[in-house]
Every structure is written in structure tokens, then in C-alpha cells.
Amino acid sequence: MSDSVETAAVAAATSAATSAAGQSGTVVRSTVLRRLFRNPLSLVAMTLLLAISLLAVLAPVLAPFDQNYANIAKTLAAPDSVNILGTDSAGRDVWSRLLFGAQLTLLSALLCAGVAIGIGLPAGLIAGYYAGKFEAVSNWVVSILMSLPGLIVLLTIRAAFGPSVWISMIAFGILISPSYFRLTRTAVQSVRNELYVDAARVSGLSDLSIIARHIFSVVRAPIIIQTAAIAGVAIAIQSGLEFLGLGDPTKSTWGVMLSEGFKNVYLNPTLLFWPALAMALTIGGLVLLGNAIRDALEDGEKIKHRRGKGAAKATAPAAGAARGTGQQTTAAPAAARPSRKSVAAVVPGTEHHLIKVTNLGVGYPQADGSIKKAVDDVSFHVDRGEILGIVGESGSGKSQTAFSILGLLPDNARIVAGSIQFDGCYTVAPGEDSVNQERLSKLRGKRISYIPQEPMSNLDPAFTIGYQLVTPMVRVLGITKAEARKRALKLLADVGMVNPERTFAAYPHEVSGGMAQRVLIAGAISCEPDLVIADEPTTALDVTVQADVLDLLRELQQRLNIGVILVTHNFGVVADLCDRVAVMQDGRLVEEGPVREILRNPREPYTQTLLASMLEGKEPMSMLVSTLQKEPVA
Amino acid sequence: MSTTESAPLLTVDNLAVEYPSKKFRARPFRALTDINISIGRGETLGLVGESGSGKTTLGRAILGLAPVTAGTISFDGKDISHATRRDRRDLSRDLQVVFQDPYTSLNPALEIGAILAEPLGVQGMEPAAARKRVKELLDQVGLPSDAINRLPREFSGGQRQRVAIARALALSPKLIVCDEPVSALDLSTQARVLDLFLQIQKDTGVSYLFVSHDLDVVRHISHRVAVMYHGEIVEQGPADAVTTDPDHPYTQRLLLASPVPDPDRQEQRRADRHRLLEAQRMQHEQAGALA
Numbered sequence: 001m002s003d004s005v006e007t008a009a010v011a012a013a014t015s016a017a018t019s020a021a022g023q024s025g026t027v028v029r030s031t032v033l034r035r036l037f038r039n040p041l042s043l044v045a046m047t048l049l050l051a052i053s054l055l056a057v058l059a060p061v062l063a064p065f066d067q068n069y070a071n072i073a074k075t076l077a078a079p080d081s082v083n084i085l086g087t088d089s090a091g092r093d094v095w096s097r098l099l100f101g102a103q104l105t106l107l108s109a110l111l112c113a114g115v116a117i118g119i120g121l122p123a124g125l126i127a128g129y130y131a132g133k134f135e136a137v138s139n140w141v142v143s144i145l146m147s148l149p150g151l152i153v154l155l156t157i158r159a160a161f162g163p164s165v166w167i168s169m170i171a172f173g174i175l176i177s178p179s180y181f182r183l184t185r186t187a188v189q190s191v192r193n194e195l196y197v198d199a200a201r202v203s204g205l206s207d208l209s210i211i212a213r214h215i216f217s218v219v220r221a222p223i224i225i226q227t228a229a230i231a232g233v234a235i236a237i238q239s240g241l242e243f244l245g246l247g248d249p250t251k252s253t254w255g256v257m258l259s260e261g262f263k264n265v266y267l268n269p270t271l272l273f274w275p276a277l278a279m280a281l282t283i284g285g286l287v288l289l290g291n292a293i294r295d296a297l298e299d300g301e302k303i304k305h306r307r308g309k310g311a312a313k314a315t316a317p318a319a320g321a322a323r324g325t326g327q328q329t330t331a332a333p334a335a336a337r338p339s340r341k342s343v344a345a346v347v348p349g350t351e352h353h354l355i356k357v358t359n360l361g362v363g364y365p366q367a368d369g370s371i372k373k374a375v376d377d378v379s380f381h382v383d384r385g386e387i388l389g390i391v392g393e394s395g396s397g398k399s400q401t402a403f404s405i406l407g408l409l410p411d412n413a414r415i416v417a418g419s420i421q422f423d424g425c426y427t428v429a430p431g432e433d434s435v436n437q438e439r440l441s442k443l444r445g446k447r448i449s450y451i452p453q454e455p456m457s458n459l460d461p462a463f464t465i466g467y468q469l470v471t472p473m474v475r476v477l478g479i480t481k482a483e484a485r486k487r488a489l490k491l492l493a494d495v496g497m498v499n500p501e502r503t504f505a506a507y508p509h510e511v512s513g514g515m516a517q518r519v520l521i522a523g524a525i526s527c528e529p530d531l532v533i534a535d536e537p538t539t540a541l542d543v544t545v546q547a548d549v550l551d552l553l554r555e556l557q558q559r560l561n562i563g564v565i566l567v568t569h570n571f572g573v574v575a576d577l578c579d580r581v582a583v584m585q586d587g588r589l590v591e592e593g594p595v596r597e598i599l600r601n602p603r604e605p606y607t608q609t610l611l612a613s614m615l616e617g618k619e620p621m622s623m624l625v626s627t628l629q630k631e632p633v634a
Numbered sequence: 635m636s637t638t639e640s641a642p643l644l645t646v647d648n649l650a651v652e653y654p655s656k657k658f659r660a661r662p663f664r665a666l667t668d669i670n671i672s673i674g675r676g677e678t679l680g681l682v683g684e685s686g687s688g689k690t691t692l693g694r695a696i697l698g699l700a701p702v703t704a705g706t707i708s709f710d711g712k713d714i715s716h717a718t719r720r721d722r723r724d725l726s727r728d729l730q731v732v733f734q735d736p737y738t739s740l741n742p743a744l745e746i747g748a749i750l751a752e753p754l755g756v757q758g759m760e761p762a763a764a765r766k767r768v769k770e771l772l773d774q775v776g777l778p779s780d781a782i783n784r785l786p787r788e789f790s791g792g793q794r795q796r797v798a799i800a801r802a803l804a805l806s807p808k809l810i811v812c813d814e815p816v817s818a819l820d821l822s823t824q825a826r827v828l829d830l831f832l833q834i835q836k837d838t839g840v841s842y843l844f845v846s847h848d849l850d851v852v853r854h855i856s857h858r859v860a861v862m863y864h865g866e867i868v869e870q871g872p873a874d875a876v877t878t879d880p881d882h883p884y885t886q887r888l889l890l891a892s893p894v895p896d897p898d899r900q901e902q903r904r905a906d907r908h909r910l911l912e913a914q915r916m917q918h919e920q921a922g923a924l925a
Contacts, residue, residue: 194738194739194741195733195734195735195738195739196738196739196740196741198697198699198731198733198739199731199733199739199798199801200752201698201699201722202697202698202699202722202726202729202730202731203726203752203753203756203801204719204722204723204724204725204726204753204756204757205752205756206719209756213741213744213752214741217741217743218743393820393821393822393823394791394820513685542684542685542847543684543847543848543849543888543891543892544684544887544888544891545684546891546893547890547891547892547893547904547907550893551904569820569821570893571821571895572892572893572894572895572900573893574895575893575894575895575896575897575899575900576893576897576900576904595897596896596897596898599895599896599897600896609822610821610822611895612825613821613822613824613825614821614850614895615825615828615848615850615851615853615854616850616892616894616895617894618854620853620854620855620856620873620874621832621854621855623829623832623833624825624826624828624829625822625825625826625829
């Protein structure tokens with residue numbers, strides 16, 4: 001979809017300075033760091049982790065006793081003014097041991113994460129960037145590492161090298177490095193073929209500089225998030241080992257303290273409590289911080305007061321497939337208020353219009369409470385047997401208008417003004433703020449159908465073309481499968497398939513883009529609709545294929561006498577098919593009229609500009625725009 | 635048509651490009667077969683064809699981004715068919731690229747200034763001098779100089795394409811490979827960017843290999859046009875001749891398939907196209923019957 005919400009938002013932002021009416025609103029930007037500091041969860045987590053680290057660093061200063069100083073005369077003592085958290089079974093100060101324990105525990109967790117990053121990150125970068133043999137070999141190594149039983153390896157290493165925290169954490173770091181490797185490799189693979197990497201190659205940058213400049217930035221964030229989680233796991237594993245009594249008894253760590261506390265749990269349960277609390281706070285802080293960073297990186301400006309948490313996600317390709325074949329999977333009523341049975345009657349004298357859109361406005365609530373309008377005050381109508389072209393550039397709101405007729409606007413969209421009526425009944429009555437899905441789902445697929453822009457992404461690759469044609473017909477028309485199959489084969493022949501049987505049995509990837517678009521057109525007319533909405537139906541196709549598809553559309557429209565709304569940016573396509581044209585700019589309809597009048601004698605300057613940009617009939621190598629003016633930057 | 639007395643800037647002789655097949659011991663995929671083109675100094679060669687015809691691959695082969703299986707590519711008198719990474723670094727001063735998609739051809743994490751300074755830095759230019767050159771470039775492509783500290787996402791598609799053009803111009807190259815540089819842009823933006831390409835050529839005398847699927851665009855900007863079909867060049871010649879009175883059946887189909895913005899003339903063209911398709915079909919059948 002060329003005019004998705006984002007492009008509309010960007011376009012609105014760029015044109016906000018020039019046009020007060022039409023689309024309005026601004027794009028709110030905030031950096032990751034600022035978002036991180038605004039999130040109370042991350043603030044708590046960061047404060048907590050900072051405090052624990054500070055305590056660990058300042059342990060030698062803050063601790064009243066050495067970690068191994070034992071006062072035999074005062075074992076298992078209750079807290080007092082000298083030993084503020086009491087003493088353990090050997091008379092050692094719990095508070096001091098907690099502080100020194102924090103030092104060792106945190107450092108060893110860092111060591112573990114460091115080793116894992118040191119191995120996983122470079123290996124992942126190389127494997128992802130160069131692929132080939134290195135990737136194959138390292139995938140084997142990773143598979144072996146991941147199939148090793150971690151705890152048994154750690155126990156073996158402890159038996160071989162003695163009870164050193166450092167050695168066991170290095171071993172654990174190696175064991176856990178595959179998680180970094182896989183993360184890095186996947187991230188690198190996703191950008192390896194980006195055009196900006198190619199551009200850097202053309203500029204003669206060495207591989208090392210390309211990785212450092214262009215590739216590393218995409219793995220940085222996931223690595224940080226992963227590290228927060230890994231550090232938590234490292235603390236848990238290390239403490240687990242020591243709890244089993246496999247730690248170094250001469251070093252104070254939280255795990256050793258836990259083990260000690262467990263032995264004396266009946267004598268002094270608080271010995272178990274303090275290290276457990278320290279671990280819980282640290283690991284919890286790390287997990288929360290990881291989550292908060294993830295939230296901050298995902299565009300997370302939450303919009304408050306959202307009404308109607310409907311399930312109608314119009315973005316997923318699956319939903320697109322449902323649109324294309326007329327299947328109704330997005331039935332969740334987006335309207336929060338209960339829909340009244342009786343719908344207001346339309347204005348008398350307009351019933352004969354197949355579809356009539358009156359003063360339609362579509363808006364998106366913003367984080368600051370305002371509403372950003374994508375469509376403003378748009379009115380038009382289409383009669384039976386008529387083709388209306390809606391022309392405009394990206395972000396002009398032409399697709400938003402089409403989607404509001406189909407009732408397939410994104411979840412957070414609001415009808416802020418106007419009404420839509422279909423065949424004498426309102427689908428959006430005046431005053432309603434969303435499309436009535438109940439009313440529309442009876443029409444959609446059956447009487448109103450849709451031809452999308454991207455034929456390939458609107459067919460489900462998991463099912464045969466025949467299945468995707470038959471299922472909606474069985475559901476919507478209530479005919480048997482055999483009958484639907486017969487109809488589907490006839491439809492495929494109608495849309496110009498040389499061998500309908502073969503296409504019927506084929507999967508979407510087995511046909512070309514032009515063929516896929518023919519299949520979607522067959523699907524759109526399969527339930528004998530009155531109105532077809534075609535959103536840039538030929539934009540993704542080659543010119544020669546486009547001409548064939550246009551011929552097909554014209555032939556079908558004339559034979560079935562249906563109304564068509566054709567959304568496009570191409571005046572050639574308009575001239576080829578349309579009876580009337582509506583020109584849209586920045587969400588508003590600037591001009592509407594019969595096709596010859598608009599194309600030959602446009603009245604509005606915007607239409608004139610657009611037509612002047614056409615290359616057909618221009619003197620080659622001449623300047624198209626008289627002066628090269630600077631475009632304003634948003 | 636502007637011919638120069640000296641040898642052409644770029645000559646491609648009998649070029650073939652094959653991609654190894656993913657399947658074990660399968661035959662490699664042949665993307666280009668027996669390509670012969672040349673581009674003179676200050677000349678634009680338009681390359682037109684449908685998706686999958688190999689026009690993008692030809693551009694990438696010249697840039698060293700696609701494997702050359704056979705044939706030679708010589709640039710400025712030097713054979714660059716198998717240039718090393720070091721050769722490419724020197725070559726990048728004279729040979730540059732503008733890609734189709736202005737949304738993925740600029741690193742979203744880098745500021746415009748850093749993106750434009752990249753090719754300058756590779757050639758060892760001092761940061762201060764590079765910054766001055768970046769300002770010149772922004773001016774040349776019609777962007778405000780405060781764009782330096784902005785991120786690509788703050789710009790519209792047309793403005794991003796201007797940044798990409800500025801990056802290509804940074805080292806004052808002799809040839810720019812333009813891979814569908816206007817097909818992702820809106821109509822009015824496309825017109826402004828085409829103007830920019832023409833203006834730059836007028837000012838600097840740069841040559842273009844201009845790849846596009848749109849016959850109208852290619853006719854507007856090219857001195858000569860080559861038509862690609864299924865990995866081969868089926869027709870090439872002066873822009874005017876190829877785009878208004880083509881010889882090859884495919885080019886004829888392509889010409890009549892692109893719609894004109896007037897209902898009555900378009901109806902005429904539609905009828906012409908149907909007549910042509912019918913004639914070509916008859917011819918094909920006759921050829922089949924004879925064989």
C-alpha cells in the first residue's frame with residue numbers, strides 16, 4: 001500500500017507548513033534515551049541496578065568487616081547495632097558478606113556476558129555478512145554447543161578445574177554464546193542486501209568499515225537487550241551451582257550465602273532471605289531494564305483513551321487475502337457503542353446512487369489528544385456501470401477513502417465527519433465515528449469487493465488458488481463445493497487463463513504477478529458484486545501486463561455492469577478506463593468531473609501541475625518544471 | 635545524439651552474467667546473455683525492459699555487484715570486468731550509482747552529512763574539506779544546507795533521492811549508473827528529479843546509464859536507448875527512433891502498452907495495440923507452421 005498510515009503521516013508532516021486545511025497534525029518524535037527515562041518501569045530498574053552496583057563498588061568502604069572475618073563468639077546472631085543484618089553460623093557479618101558478594105556476583109555475571117559476546121558477536125557478524133563456508137561451519141559448532149547439557153558440562157568443568165567462579169562463568173559464557181551468534185547473524189542477514197550497503201561497496205569502503213559503519217548499528221540494540229537477560233541468567237546459574245555446594249567457600253557470593261543460609265534455615269531463616277532478596281532485585285532489575293529498552297526501541301508513543309479494542313488489523317497480509325477473496329475474518333465490531341437496529345434513512349433523492357460518500361473525514365487520534373486528519377471533507381458518488389477514478393500522489397488520502405468504504409481502516413482510525421451510503425443504506429450514518437462492521441460485513445465480499453495493489457502478498461502462499469477462490473463462494477453464496485469449483489474454473493477462463501484447471505490447482509508462487517492479479521480479479525467478481533474497489537490494481541505490474549489487465553477490467557465491467565472505484569496515480573490508466581475522475585491532494589478532493597474535461601481542461605492548479613508532470617508528448621531533454629525551487633524540509 | 639571523437643567511456647562486449655544455482659549440481663541461472671553496449675562521454679544510454687529482463691543486473695555487473703561470467707567491461711580504457719576491491723576504490727571516483735528505492739539506499743541511522751561524506755572519506759579527504767564539499771553538493775541538488783544534521787527519515791522520497799544523487803556526485807564521477815531512480819517517486823516529484831538529472835549533466839558532462847521500465851522516462855532523458863528482453867538486448871539506437879518507431883516486436887508491444895493521458899487518443903492506442911498483437915500472433919503462427 002503506497003498510502004499507508006506512515007507515509008500519510010510523513011507527507012502530512014512535510015506539507016503541514018504549507019496547508020492549514022486538509023490533513024493536519026504533526027509527527028511526534030522522541031529519542032530512545034528520552035523514552036527510556038520517561039518509562040517509570042525502566043527508571044525503577046535503572047535506579048535499582050545503579051544502587052546495587054554502587055554498593056558493590058564501595059563494598060571495601062561500606063562493609064564494617066572483612067568478608068571472611070569470623071567472630072566465633074557471636075554465631076547466628078540477630079541483627080544489632082554492630083552486625084546490622086546479624087551473623088551467620090561462623091560468626092561472619094551478613095551485611096559485609098552481602099556487599100562483597102555483590103561484587104563477585106556482578107563481576108562474574110559481566111564476565112559471562114563478556115565471553116558470550118566476545119565469541120558470539122564477531123562470529124555472528126562474519127557468518128551473517130559473508131555467509132558461505134564460515135557460516136556453515138559455525139552453524140555446526142553452534143548446534144553442537146546448544147545440544148550440550150549445560151549443567152553437566154559445568155559440573156564436569158568444576159571437577160576438572162576446581163571451584164573457581166571465574167572458570168565456571170567463562171565456560172557458561174561459551175555455552176551461551178550461540179544465542180548471541182544467532183541474534184547477530186539474523187540481524188546482519190536482514191541488512192546485508194540493503195541498497196545502502198551496496199552503495200558503500202560502490203564507494204569502495206572495505207568490508208571492515210562497512211561492518212563497523214552500516215551493519216553494527218543494527219545489532220547494537222538487540223545485543224544490549226540480550227545482555228540484560230543473559231546477565232540475569234548467569235547470576236541464577238552461578239548461584240545455583242554454589243547453592244549445590246560447588247562454589248569456592250573462601251569467596252563470598254550470594255550463592256554461597258544462600259547455601260549457608262539453607263543449612264541453617266531452621267536456626268535463622270533470615271540468612272536465606274537476604275541473598276535471595278539481593279538476587280531477586282538484581283535479576284528482576286535486569287529483566288525489567290531489558291523490557292524497557294525493547295519498549296523504547298519499538299515505536300511506543302501510546303495513544304490514550306483508545307475506544308474499541310477491535311481485532312480488525314488491516315495490515316497483515318492474511319487480512320489482505322481475506323479482503324481479496326471476500327472472506328470475512330475481521331468481523332470484530334470496532335464500534336464501542338451498541339449498534340441500533342434501525343438505521344437512519346438516507347437523504348431522499350440519493351437512493352439511486354450505488355455508493356455515495358458525503359463530507360467524509362477520517363482521522364487518527366494522536367498521543368497528545370489531537371486528531372490527525374488523513375481525509376477531510378470528501379464527497380463523491382458512483383452509479384451502476386460507472387468507473388470513477390480517484391487520482392492523487394502518495395499520502396493524498398485516496399487509499400484511506402477507499403478503505404473507509406470497505407470498512408477496512410486500521411483499528412485506531414476514526415470517521416470524524418460525514419457519511420457513506422451504499423445502495424440506499426448508510427454504512428456510516430451521519431454522526432457515527434466508525435464503520436459499522438455489522439452492516440458492512442453483509443455487503444463486503446458479496447456486494448462490495450476489492451482488488452488490491454500487490455497481487456502476490458494478497459494470496460495466501462499456503463493454499464492453492466482454487467481453494468482461495470472456492471472457499472469465499474461457498475461461504476458467501478451458500479453453494480456447494482462442486483458448484484463453486486465449476487464457477488471458479490469458469491471465472492479463471494473468463495479472466496484469460498489459458499489453462500484454468502492448472503491455475504486452479506497451482507499455488508500462488510507458481511504463477512506470475514500478472515496471473516496473480518487476474519486471479520484476484522476473478523476472486524473479486526466471483527460473488528457478483530455491485531461495486532468493485534480497485535486500489536492501484538496495475539501499479540505493481542509490467543506495462544505490457546498492465547495493458548492486458550486494464551483490458552480485462554474494462555471487459556468485465558461492461559459485461560457485468562458494475563460500478564468501479566479505481567484508485568491510481570497514473571493518468572494514463574485513468575484515460576484508459578474511467579468515466580469520471582476525482583483528484584485528491586492532502587486528504588481533500590480538489591476537483592471532480594468527467595474524464596475528458598479534467599484531463600483536457602483542468603481548472604485547479606494542482607491538477608494542472610500533475611498533468612504537466614506527465615512525460616508523454618514532452619520535448620525530450622527539456623526541463624519539466626520551469627525553475628528548480630528548493631523543497632521545504634519538514 | 636552527441637558523439638565524441640575519442641573512444642567511448644564505457645564499453646561492454648559480449649557480457650554474460652550467471653548466478654550459481656542454489657540447488658546441488660544444478661545449472662547456473664543465466665541472467666544476461668551476449669550484451670554489447672557502449673556509452674560515450676556526456677551521453678545517456680537509456681535501458682528499458684520489463685521486470686526480470688536483466689536491466690538491473692547489467693547495471694550491477696558494471697558496478698561490480700554481479701558476477702561477470704564471460705565478456706569484458708572496459709571503462710575509460712581499462713578492463714574492469716574482474717576489478718579487485720582496491721581497483722574498485724579507485725574506480726569509485728569515476729563510477730557511481732543511484733538506486734531505485736530512496737528508502738533503503740540511505741542508512742537510516744546516519745545523518746545526511748555522514749552519508750555524503752562517506753565516499754569522500756574513503757578517498758582520504760580531510761573532514762573539514764569534506765564538510766565543505768557536502769555543502770556544495772546539497773546546494774547542487776537543491777537541498778537546504780541544514781539538511782547536514784538530519785536523518786533520512788525526515789525527508790520525503792524525492793528529497794531522499796536528491797541525497798542519493800548528491801552522494802553519487804560527491805567525487806565528480808564520469809559515469810553514474812541510475813537504477814530506476816524515479817520509479818518510486820510521485821509524478822510531480824519525478825519531474826523535478828528528472829530535471830535535476832538533466833541539469834547535472836549539462837553542468838558537469840557526466841554520462842548516465844539510465845535503467846527504467848518506463849518508456850516515457852527513458853525517451854525523455856536518453857540520447858540512445860537499448861531495449862532488454864529475457865536477458866538480451868533486442869534493439870538499440872537513437873532515443874527518438876527506438877521509442878517512437880521501434881523495429882523489434884517486443885518494443886512495439888511495449889510502446890503501445892503504455893497508456894496516454896487522453897481518453898480518445900488512448901482508445902486509438904488501445905485499438906492499435908490489439909491490431910499489433912493480432913498481427914504478431916499471426917506472424918508467430920505462420921513461423922510455427924513453416925518450421
